[in-house]
Amino acid sequence: MLQGGKGRRGFTLLEVLLALTLLSMAGAIVYGFLGTAFVSWTSGFAAGRRSQVARIAVDRLSQQLKSAVPAKALKTGKPVAAFAAGEGSLRFVTLLPTGVRSLSQVSYSIEEGEGGPHLVYREYPWPDKKFFEGGEPRKEEILPEIAGMKVVLLARDEELDRGEEASEWDPDGRELPGVVTVTLVAAGEEGGQGTVFTATIPLLAHPVR
Numbered sequence: 001m002l003q004g005g006k007g008r009r010g011f012t013l014l015e016v017l018l019a020l021t022l023l024s025m026a027g028a029i030v031y032g033f034l035g036t037a038f039v040s041w042t043s044g045f046a047a048g049r050r051s052q053v054a055r056i057a058v059d060r061l062s063q064q065l066k067s068a069v070p071a072k073a074l075k076t077g078k079p080v081a082a083f084a085a086g087e088g089s090l091r092f093v094t095l096l097p098t099g100v101r102s103l104s105q106v107s108y109s110i111e112e113g114e115g116g117p118h119l120v121y122r123e124y125p126w127p128d129k130k131f132f133e134g135g136e137p138r139k140e141e142i143l144p145e146i147a148g149m150k151v152v153l154l155a156r157d158e159e160l161d162r163g164e165e166a167s168e169w170d171p172d173g174r175e176l177p178g179v180v181t182v183t184l185v186a187a188g189e190e191g192g193q194g195t196v197f198t199a200t201i202p203l204l205a206h207p208v209r
Contacts, residue, residue, distance in 0.1 A: 051195040053145035054186040057119065058197040061182055064106055065201040067096035070176050071103070073131035082131050083176050085151045090182065093126055105131060108182075110149045119146035119184070148185030148193065153177040176203045 071093040073082035084091040088110035105124040110117050122137035153169035169177035179202050186194030
């Protein structure tokens with residue numbers, strides 16, 4: 001037994017080992033708690049960032065669609081509306097691309113990459129003789145935060161009652177579709193689905209020039 005002075009009792013080796021063991025256990029518990037909290041925080045931060053990017057993208061797309069121009073392009077030798085859409089793609093001519101105040105062709109498409117499907121945004125100069133073929137973009141943005149896209153087009157039919165659903169848009173016509181509904185899906189954890197953002201934009205009724 002160690003003596004710390006007259007009338008004082010020191011610590012035994014067993015007591016020291018016991019104290020160190022208790023401190024180690026407490027440290028492990030605190031470390032595990034902090035590690036779990038940090039993982040949850042980073043996961044929530046990443047999910048919030050993906051949702052924010054998807055929200056900004058759908059807002060930009062909405063503004064560009066509101067400024068869509070009924071331009072003309074050749075398709076199999078026939079002049080048609082310069083507007084193309086698919087399940088996960090959209091291409092049109094607008095007056096409001098990013099950073100340029102002139103007519104431009106823009107496209108949004110979901111493409112496969114190393115980390116899975118992601119949204120790719122491109123800008124092209126206009127006029128473009130290869131509208132339906134796709135030329136060399138002057139700007140390209142890859143957005144891995146967005147993993148899905150859906151486009152729904154409705155025809156322009158003034159005779160329908162308000163609220164009545166119109167027929168699908170005719171892609172061989174000389175007019176733009178009447179209404180475009182776009183849904184962007186933010187990427188979730190481990191390839192899952194995140195937050196969904198939807199915008200419904202009516203297009204201006206002008207004939208194709």
